[in-house]
Amino acid sequence: MESLKTIEIIGTAAFGIAGTFAAMEKKLDVFGTFIIAFITALGGGTLRDVLIGEVPVKWLLEFSAGFVVLMSTIVGLLFKSAIKNFHNVLLFFDSIGLGFFTVVGIQTGISLDMHPISCIALGTITACFGGVIRDISLSNIPLIFQKEIYATTCILGGAVFFLLLKLNVPIMPVEIICLATIVVFRLLSVKFNWHLPRIWKTEKSASQ
Amino acid sequence: MESLKTIEIIGTAAFGIAGTFAAMEKKLDVFGTFIIAFITALGGGTLRDVLIGEVPVKWLLEFSAGFVVLMSTIVGLLFKSAIKNFHNVLLFFDSIGLGFFTVVGIQTGISLDMHPISCIALGTITACFGGVIRDISLSNIPLIFQKEIYATTCILGGAVFFLLLKLNVPIMPVEIICLATIVVFRLLSVKFNWHLPRIWKTEKSASQ
Amino acid sequence: MESLKTIEIIGTAAFGIAGTFAAMEKKLDVFGTFIIAFITALGGGTLRDVLIGEVPVKWLLEFSAGFVVLMSTIVGLLFKSAIKNFHNVLLFFDSIGLGFFTVVGIQTGISLDMHPISCIALGTITACFGGVIRDISLSNIPLIFQKEIYATTCILGGAVFFLLLKLNVPIMPVEIICLATIVVFRLLSVKFNWHLPRIWKTEKSASQ
Known part of the structure; x- marks a missing residue:
């Protein structure tokens, strides 16, 4: 549990710093910067909770996460x-956040007896849609809609999660392997610049 | 019921293809494209359900609509x-979607014993605000805020709905006539390029 | 209660006119203009209510506020x-709206037995996030993220609220003083062009 709390703080802080x-790139003031970090x-977790009620x-109700965001x-x-x-440290922390929030979202779905597809959707929303709302708030088209290995990584991690669960692996190792899969895949995808196809790649502006 | 399901699939697919x-115009990758289609x-239905709880x-909870979006x-x-x-086929399908989702939203309001004005608002949100959220996500000002016959068509259809209900027409024909009104009015408004006034039309840039 | 209703109408109308x-600056049509005013x-109140359920x-359920928006x-x-x-009249009314909606949001939090920090957050969301959603809908970066004295004013008003409550001042004067604090501070901050620091002010483009 101690280590879980540590992972949560690392993930939240990494996402907060990214925000x-x-x-800062948009030259917001300190209040706006805090809100965007928040x-x-x-x-992502807020959108998830609103969608499931x-x-x-x-x-x-509980301020520890908000306090971590404020500090970051x-x-x-x-x-x-x-x-x-x-x-590279930031990227590593960000990957831990990605993995952690995906696992949290999946667990939320499981606690509501949802189908694995829904659980993976909730995990992806938790991990990725904070960044989506941030980008929209800053008048940017969400980055993960353009270079989607980010979200795909969460979906892959979620698939690993339920595959292992199906093989009767206990929940604790399942969570750890899911998180580790996401971290490793995320780091590899950045290192080797993986990305999903865009369909109009024959066009001149395909390089964006 | 069979035909209702067909209409739902047609509407969802038409909206998904429009998305x-x-x-594609914004050169998203395949993941982003699916999310925008979704x-x-x-x-619109999601916003409606969040607003009413x-x-x-x-x-x-149920994947058929998501599957139709994926296919489209x-x-x-x-x-x-x-x-x-x-x-023209797409426009026709899109109009069917507009009508269908309006009727679904109105029925949702009726099932909660809401006032006709609220029901029409829910119908319009269901039919139009998916496109609004899409436009905002793509950093566009929502199209229907600029050429609003789209939303006005839903409001008109809703007014027809409750007028007929007041005249004791049974619910089934009311729904069909409401849907048909929206389809016909939508097609006519595109054909004849109807649009609501903008107030600053004396200005030079009024032609947008 | 009469005067409370008057303040609500003034605040809603001022916000509606601002919207x-x-x-109009974005040349929307009449429907889009109404939606943006709405x-x-x-x-802000809608976001608050969705976040708390x-x-x-x-x-x-109740159309008086919507009617005031339509009129405005x-x-x-x-x-x-x-x-x-x-x-100047508009600014004054807008300040009254800011104060009124902050008090309403704080009261909502109190009625749910929430912590003062949560109550102030709800007050700020109620008063400020309508403008945030408006700006995002119009493809602008929210103004209050760039010139945040607006939101800070609500936070300050909220702090005054709970300070007075702690001093056993009865709730009615607490609300009035909170509202008055926000109005006065808002007017002063506009008059003297107060704003919070941006961190990158050494950069050339800091003047925005």
């Missing part, structure tokens, strides 16, 4: 240049 | 050029 | 130039 950087880290949403916003704002030098 | 084309077809939303995305991606030649 | 003007005035949302849209469209001359 802080996105907000949306990035907690927006788990309301009031958790961050209105402050750290992001103050140590911008320093942090950017640790690009 | 697929909108996503939002176009099911986003009918959660978990239906597409998390694939068809849209593969046969883009061919489909575009059937512009 | 109408924002929509979102501006009632979007107070659904169906109020405007589907019509007035805004017809008397655009005339109204713009009363810039």
Whole structure:
């Protein structure tokens, strides 16, 4: 449980810092930066909870995640240049966040007796749609709609999750392997620049 | 009931294809294209259900509509050029979707004993706000805020619905006439390029 | 209670007119203008109610607020130039709306026995996020993320609210003082052009 809490904090902080950087690129002020960091880290879980009716949403009842976002916003704002030098560390933390939030979303679906497809959808929404709402809020087309290995990674991790569950692997190792699969696949996909096809690649502007 | 299911599939597929084309214009990849098609077809109903508290939303519990969207995305991606030649067929299907989703939204309001105004609002949200969320997600100002005969058509159809109900017409014919009104009015409004006034038409840029 | 109703109408109308003007700048048609005015005035409360599960949302059950928005849209469209001359009056009304909606949101949180931080968050969401959703719908980066004294004013008002409550001031004067604080601080912040820091102000484009 200790280590679970650590993973949650790492994931939330990584997403919060990613949001802080996105907000700084648009030159928001400190309040706007915090809100965008908050949306990035907690927006996916919020959308999930609204879609399934788990309301009031958790961050209105319990402040630890919001506090982590606040801290990561402050750290992001103050140590911008320093942090950017640790690009690989950030990517690693971000991958942990991706894996962790996917597992949390899948577990939410399981706790509601939902079909594996729904559980994987909830995992993907939890992990990816904070970034989607952030991008839309900043007048950008969501990045993961253009370079979707991000979301595909969550779907793949979810498939591994239910495959192992079907093979009667106990839930704890299933969660760990799912998280590890997502982290590894995410790191590999960035390293080797994997991406899904766009259909109009014959067109001149396909390189975007 | 058979024919109702057929109408639902036609409407969902038409909306899904419209979403697929909108996503292709922005050069999204296949995942993003599917999500945009999904939002176009099911986003209006999702917003409706969130606003009235009918959660978990239906597409998390039942996959047929999502499957239709998936199929229409694939068809849209593969046969883009061919489909575009059937512009009039698409418009006709899209009109059926508009009418069908309006009727579904109105029925949802009636099942909650809501006022006709609320029912018509729910019908319009169901039919039109998937496209609104799609446009916002793609960083466009929603089309129906600029050329609103689309939403007005749903409102008109809703007014016809409750007028007939008041005249004690049985519910089945009321639904059919409402749907037909929307289809016919939609086709006419496209053919004759009807649109509502913008107030600043004296300005030079009024032609948009 | 009479005066409360008056304040609600003033606030809703001011927000509706602000939304109408924002929509006119983007040259929307009359339907789109009404929807944007509606979102501006009632979007914050809607988001609040969805996040806490107070659904169906109020405007589907009760039409007085929607009617005020409709009236303010019509007035805004017809008397655009005339109204713009009363810039200071509008600002004053808008400030009243800001204060009123903040108090309403705080009270919603209190009625659910929420922590003061949650109550202030709900107050800020109620007062500010209608404008946020409006800006996103119009493909703008939300203004209050860039010049955040707006939201900060609500947070300040909320802090005053709970400070007074802690000092055993009765609820009625607490609400009035909270509202007055927000109005006064808002007017002062506009007059003296207060704004929160952006971190990258050393950069050339910091003047935005």
